[in-house]
Amino acid sequence: MPSIAVVYHSGYGHTQRQAQAVAEGADARLIAIDADGNLPDGGWELLAEADAIIFGAPTYMGGPSWQFKKFADASSRPWYSGAWKNKLFAGFTNSASTIGDKTSTLNYLFTLAMQHGGVWVGTGMMPANSKAATRADLNWLGVWSGAASVSPSDASPAEMFPGDLKFATEFGKRVAEAAARWSRK
Template identity: 60%
Template structure:
C-alpha cells in the first residue's frame, strides 16, 4: 500500500476540503500547514516516510499562499540532503476564479518537486470540454499538470462544484495507483 501524504495550507477552509477529498481517494494522511506557515510536531518525519507527497495550496495573487511558500522554503533542509529524491509528487490549487492563475501555482509546485529530484504525477484525466459539459463533470476546468479547483469567494467549501470534488477524489486514487505500480 502506498504511503501518501497530502501537505496543504488552507486560508478559509476550501483547500482543506479539497485536501480531504484527495486524501480520501488516496487513503492518505493529511498534514496541514498552519496559519504561520509551520508543520505540526513530527510533520517533517511524516514527509520523510512518505512514498508520495501531494502539495495543496490556494492561489493568492498568482502563486501559492505565503504560508505554503514558507513551508517550501523550509524544505531546503531535505533538499540539501536529497531526502526526497525519487519520491512521487503531485499538486493542486484552489482559487475563486475559474482560472485564477492556478496554472502558475501548479508550475511552482511542479518545480518544487523537481528541485527535490521528485517524480511528478499529472492529473491524467481528459477534460470535460464538450458543449454539454457542466461544472458537475469531472475535470471540467481542464487541468493536466495537476488538480484545478474553483471555490466561490463568497461561499463556504460546501459550494465547491461537485465535479471539482469528484475530480479531487479521483486524483487521489490516481496518485495511490501510480505509486502502487512502482512500489509493488
Template identity: 60%
Template sequence: MSAIVIVFHSGYGHTAKVAEAIAATSGAALLPIDAEGNLPAGGWEQLAAARMVVFGSPTYMGSVSWQFKKFADASSKPWFGQAWKDKLAAGFTNSASMNGDKHSTLHYLMTLAMQHSMLWVGTGMMPSNNKAATRDSLNYVASSAGLMTTTPSDASADEMVAGDIATARAFGERLKDVVARFAR
C-alpha cells in the same frame, strides 16, 4: 505511516476540503500547514517516510500562499541531502476565478518537486470540454499538470462545486494507483 502524505495550506477551508477529498480515495495522511506556516509535530518525519508527497495551496495573487512558501523554504534541509529524491509528487490548488492563474501555482509546486528530484504525477484525466459538459463534470477546469478547483469568492467550503470534489476524489484514486505501481 501512510504511503501518501498531503501537505497543504488552506486559508478559508476550500483547499482543506479538496485535500480531504483526495485523501478519502487515496488513503493519504493529511499534513496541514498552520496559519503561521508551520507543520505540526512529526510533520517532517511523515514527509520523510512517505512514498508520495502531494502539495496543496490556494492560489493567492498568482502563486502559493505565504504559509506554503514558508514550508517550501524550510524544505531546503531535506533538499540539501536529496532526502525526497525519486519520491512521487503531485499537486493541487483552488482559487475563486475559473482560471485565476492557478497554472502558475501548479508550476511552482512542480518546480519545488523537481528541485527535490521528485517524480511528478499529473491528473491523468481528459478535460470535460464538449457541449454536453457541465460545471459538475469531471475535470471541467481542464488541468493535466495537477488538480485545479474553482470556488466563488463568496462561497463557503461547504458550497464547493460537486464536480470539483468528484474530480479531487478521482485524482486521489489515480494517486493511489500510481503509488501502487511505481513507488518503491
C-alpha cells in the same frame, strides 16, 4: 501499500476540503500547514516516510499562499540531504476565479518537486469540454498538471462544486495507483 502524505495550506477552508477529497482518494495522511506556515509535530517525519507527497495550496495573487512558500523554503533541509529524491509528487490548487492563474501555482509545486529530485504525477484525465459539460463534471476546467478547483469568493467550503471534489478524489486515486506501481518492493 505505499505511504502517501498530503501537505497543504488552506486559508478559508476550500483548499482543506479539496485536500480531504484528494486524501480520501489516495488513502493518504493529511498534514496541514498552519496559519503561521508551520507543520504540526511529526509532520516532517511523515513526509520523510512517505512514498508520495501531494502538495496543496490556494492560489493567491498568481501563486501559492505565503504559508505554503514558507513550508517550501523550509524543505531545503530535506533537499540538501536528498531525502525526498525519487519520491512521487503531485499537486492541487483552488482559487475564486475560473482561471485565476492556477497553473502558476501548479507550476510552482511542480518546480518544488523537481528541485527535490522527484517524479511528478499529472491528472491523466480527459476534460469535460463539450457544450453539455457543467461544473458538476470531472475535470471541467481541463487541467492536466494537477487538480484544480474553483470556489467563488462568496461561497463557503460546503458550496464547492461537486465536479471539483470528485476530480480531487479521482486525482488522489491516480496518485495512489502510481505510487503502488512506483514503490513496488
